[in-house]
Structures are given as structure tokens and as C-alpha cells.
Amino acid sequence: MFENEALRLLVTVAESGSFTQAAVRLNYTQSAVSRRIAALEQQAGGPLFDxxxxxxxxxxxxxxxxxxxTDVLDRLSRAERELAVLHAGQGGLLHVGAFATANISLVPTALRALRDARSEVEVVAAEGPTDVLMRRLADGALDLAVVSDYPSGLPPADGVTTTVLCEDELRVALPRGHRLAGAGAFGLEELRDEAWLQSAYGDRPTMLADACARAGFSPxxxxxxxxxxxxxxxxAAxxxxxxxPSLAARAVPDTLVLCRLTDPALRRTLHVALPEAPIPAALELGELLRTTVDRGF
Structure with missing residues (x-):
């Protein structure tokens, strides 16, 4: 409704207490200030000054x-400063998304390295499933996301590019007193009589269901x-x-053990997802994520 220049004029007149002094500050004529304030008062529905x-x-x-x-002008001023440093590759806000288990160690380790190298970059973190993160990237709400093809592949997203980051093996968590806790790697058929903990709802196929079918049983x-x-x-109970996922191994409590399974298909692929025109800080974080993976984080 109100133009930024009109709001700036209002603030200047209020600070100077005079149309004449405001005109001098802004390099306007006194009559131009009077006309603009009158137009602003008409927009506002009545007088603004005594x-x-x-x-x-x-x-x-x-x-x-x-x-x-003053609030609007301050926000615009801050936006201008952030955009200036962002386009110069010097800092600004970086909106980063990741799925839950990537946030246990992988992403925080890379973000710590980014903070140490570029303290002027302010990270805004978001967590969610891959399909949500891909939509947010396509909508421009994220600058980078760590996503996964588990459980049903990478969803397409306009204007988003993905590159493989690493593979992540899926293991099985057992209570320490389980008969297979010390068995090393074994086939999924050894667990045919177990109940399974899952978070996925609905009728979509899952990696677990497919793996159990290959092993000749249903959960x-x-x-x-x-x-x-x-x-x-x-x-544990x-x-x-x-x-x-082995990515979550550091979060597994001591009351449980993680065992390897012999089915080679029980793994997922992690990707770094970026918009078509990524900002410099996002590209730098992408490289740090790859370095983090290479070092075993």
C-alpha cells in the first residue's frame, strides 16, 4: 500500500520536525515534500502530522x-546488506535441509567446518523427509539439502539438481540379549519371526518389505x-x-547392537541437492560434505 520512498520521507520529516529540513536532507524542494506528505496522508486516511x-x-x-x-525500512536495509555479501560470496544466510539421520553426525560435522572457515555465514537449518526437502528446494526456501533415495527413490523437483554423496548401509538393531546379537552378518530370514519397527505409513512399497520378500517371508x-x-x-524392551542406517550408528544406545545383513540391496544412496543457480556458500558446504564423508566423520 505504502511506497518505500514515502515511508522514508515520513521518517525523515519526523526526525527533522520540519518539511523544509526534510527537503534539505533528501535534496527535494519544500513544495515536493509537502505534496508527497499530503499524498501519503490521503493514502493513510487522514493527517499524520500536527x-x-x-x-x-x-x-x-x-x-x-x-x-x-521504521521496522519496514530496517528490514529492507538488512536485506540489502545480506544480499550484497551473499552475491559477493562473503556470507549471508544459508538455508540447509536434511533428513533426520543425516543430522546426527554428517551434516553437523560439515556445518562446523563451514563455521570455522566462514564465520560470516549464518546457517538456518531445517529437517524433514526427502520429498518435503525437494519441494522446498524447488520453491526456493532452501539453498542446499542432503536427501536420500530411501524408501522409494528420489522424487523429481523442477530446477533441482542432485549429485551422489555416498552410500549408507542399513543394519538391524537388536537388544543386547538377542540370540543373534553376537552373530556378525546374517540373512534377513533369521528374523522372520520378529516384529519390526517402522515409521513409514500407507501402502507405498518399502525397502524392508522388498527385502523380506526376497528372503521368502513377510514381516x-x-x-x-x-x-x-x-x-x-x-x-531395547x-x-x-x-x-x-549406519549413518545413525552414533545415536544408537548401548543397550542395543547393530548387526550387518547379507542382503546387498539393503543400502540407500545419499545425495546433495541444489537449485540450478546455487549460492557460493551452498557450493562450499557441498564440498565440505564430501570431505566429511571421505574422512568418515
């Missing part, structure tokens, strides 16, 4: 608009638990077992 024998002062309506005007029972802490609690 006209005094010497100068002007804000009336209640003017003080209300002045409060909002006896599936318990739907969304959060990893809940899954670990159920496994002996109520079921769960597939756990």
Missing part, C-alpha cells in the same frame, strides 16, 4: 505509521513408531527389531 507554528510533529496516526515504517508384525528414540526404546 502542523505547528514552527515545524510539524507526528500525531497518533503518524506515530503508528512511523513505528511500522509377522509391523509396529509404527515415527521417532528414532521410540524405535530404540521398543527394540525386546518388542521388535528395526533397520537402522
Amino acid at each position: 502542523r505547528l507554528p514552527r515545524g510539524v510533529r507526528l500525531n497518533p496516526a503518524g506515530r503508528t505509521l512511523h513505528r511500522h515504517a 509377522r508384525k509391523v509396529i509404527r513408531i515415527a521417532e528414532w528414540t521410540g524405535k530404540f526404546g521398543y527394540v 525386546g518388542l521388535g527389531v528395526a533397520l537402522v
